[in-house]
Amino acid sequence: MAGAELIGREELAEIQELFSREKVNLYRYGGGNYKAREFEEKFAAWIGVKYAHAVSSGTAAIHCALAGAGIGPGDEVITTAWTFIAPVEAISALGAVPVPVELDETYHLDPNEVEKAITPSTKAVVAIPMWASPKMDELSKICKKHNLILIEDAAQALGASYKGQKLGTFGSVASFSFDAGKTLHTGEGGIIVTDDKDIYDRAAEFSDHGHMHQPGLPRGKDPRRSKGLNLRISEVTAAIGLAQLSKIDTILSKAKENKRKIKDAIRHLDNIILRPFSDEAGSQGDTLIFRVKNREAALQFEAHLTEHGFGTKILPEALDWHYAGVWGHLLGEYDRYSTADLEALWPRTGMMLRSSICLNIPVLIEDAAIDNLVKAIISGAAKIG
Ligand SMILES: Cc1ncc(COP(=O)(O)O)c(C=O)c1O
Incomplete structure (x- = not known):
């Protein structure tokens, strides 16, 4: 955080x-x-x-x-x-x-x-x-x-x-x-x-x-x-x-270092796709996003992480909250959206969010906890096949 x-x-x-x-x-x-x-x-x-x-x-x-x-x-x-x-x-x-x-x-x-x-x-x-x-x-x-x-x-x-x-x-x-x-x-x-x-x-x-x-x-x-x-x-x-x-400066550099350790340890997994960047060097350390094959796999992954004591951040739960497809209470005020099937308006976004996992990377995390998180990601990836 x-x-x-x-x-x-x-x-x-x-x-x-x-x-x-x-x-x-x-x-x-x-x-x-x-x-x-x-x-x-x-x-x-x-x-x-x-x-x-x-x-x-x-x-x-x-x-x-x-x-x-x-x-x-x-x-x-x-x-x-x-x-x-x-x-x-x-x-x-x-x-x-x-x-x-x-x-x-x-x-x-x-x-x-x-x-x-x-x-x-x-x-x-x-x-x-x-x-x-x-x-x-x-x-x-x-x-x-x-x-x-x-x-x-x-x-x-x-x-x-x-x-x-x-x-x-x-x-x-x-x-x-x-x-x-x-x-x-x-x-x-x-x-x-x-x-x-x-x-x-x-x-x-x-x-x-x-x-x-x-x-x-x-x-x-x-x-x-x-x-x-x-x-x-x-x-x-x-x-x-x-x-x-x-x-x-401490907050930014520590989180970046922690994220690098985690990414280096999971890079080899071939059934998770680390999110690509327009400029990875400029990205922040406090968040790690990757995609899995589909929504079911993302939910299974999330449950697996929870079992191991790690929460997710915004994804995959974005579908309930951080996604235009569920903003009917606000977009419904506008003629252009009031009768539309919102989900159908942003299909690519919905598909990406549905199948993604987002993790918070703390500033203060011991190497032992990083190891546990990495193990949980590796075993989660093995579980979803
Ligand atoms: C993109 C974006 N804008 C604005 C806000 C609102 O910030 P606050 O919670 O301080 O009102 C958030 C909060 O998460 C956000 O993600």
């Missing part, structure tokens, strides 16, 4: 330091929000962008990123059919139309499918890296060609890169999450990053009821030019974020 595994004294020290101030301001506005500001500055520097704006969750972050980029009613936004539903909820909450498309072999947006889905109403593409990179060169080229805004919801991929460039720096704006399963953990929390001052300003305004935070004005007189919500981060959350950020 990445950052969550390393929560400790450093986080507590940051909170204590916050509370040692004469005037503790736990809100995001009104001055005194120095922990949030420091966290944003350090995060922006680590990613390598001009601006970062921290908010209350990863869901809030993609919501603000989309709002900041000007996504609004009627705009079609292309994204992937395999993701946690948050970005799709955010697109929908802004009155825009989510257009999920099929995965490619790397479990990311298929550039050909993106191009096929473009209509005159398409305004943006939201790439969702799942612990590794989508084909960012191709997606960037398509967005440029069709004058679309490229947005990255990199909630799951803080620290991953593509051809040496960090994810979160390819599009006009990107978002990250700090929930319990992510690279950094702050309880709840998220952040947007961008080099575009206008997107940054508008996203920040959206996160605070539209307030423009003009200096020297009392809050009641602070103007607004568009609507917003309260999606602010608290100082306590930002304080935890600062301590977590100081651990990021």
Whole structure:
């Protein structure tokens, strides 16, 4: 569980330091929000962008990123059919139309499918890296060609890169999450990053009821030019974020090392297909995905791992949760989906998810536990034949 595994004294020290101030301001506005500001500055520097704006969750972050980029009613936004539903909820909450498309072999947006889905109403593409990179060169080229805004919801991929460039720096704006399963953990929390001052300003305004935070004005007189919500981060959350950020390089490198050991020990198995990458060197360590021959084999594999004390992460259970084919409660609002057999719209994605296993690779795992996991994978592979 990445950052969550390393929560400790450093986080507590940051909170204590916050509370040692004469005037503790736990809100995001009104001055005194120095922990949030420091966290944003350090995060922006680590990613390598001009601006970062921290908010209350990863869901809030993609919501603000989309709002900041000007996504609004009627705009079609292309994204992937395999993701946690948050970005799709955010697109929908802004009155825009989510257009999920099929995965490619790397479990990311298929550039050909993106191009096929473009209509005159398409305004943006939201790439969702799942612990590794989508084909960012191709997606960037398509967005440029069709004058679309490229947005990255990199909630799951803080620290991953593509051809040496960090994810979160390819599009006009990107978002990250700090929930319990992510690279950094702050309880709840998220952040947007961008080099575009206008997107940054508008996203920040959206996160605070539209307030423009003009200096020297009392809050009641602070103007607004568009609507917003309260999606602010608290100082306590930002304080935890600062301590977590100081651990990021350790988190990333340890998980990568652990994953390499596991992959090297199972590479020879000929009935599991390790997922291919657009750039394996830039992928994260905390997640390992492989495919087996079919759904039954995946379920059998999952049960076998459970028996041996290892859980799975999102796959194969994605079919109940992280897959456009089961989002009828949300997609049903749109004419184009309301009467459709959703499962039939993304058959390749459904087939891939049905037959895949996804494993969490801890940061803190002893070699003996790695050996046990490897043994469980090898015996699971033998069982499914
Ligand atoms: C791609 C993506 N976006 C957004 C989120 C939402 O993040 P949070 O749980 O912090 O709201 C998640 C959470 O898993 C996610 O995977």
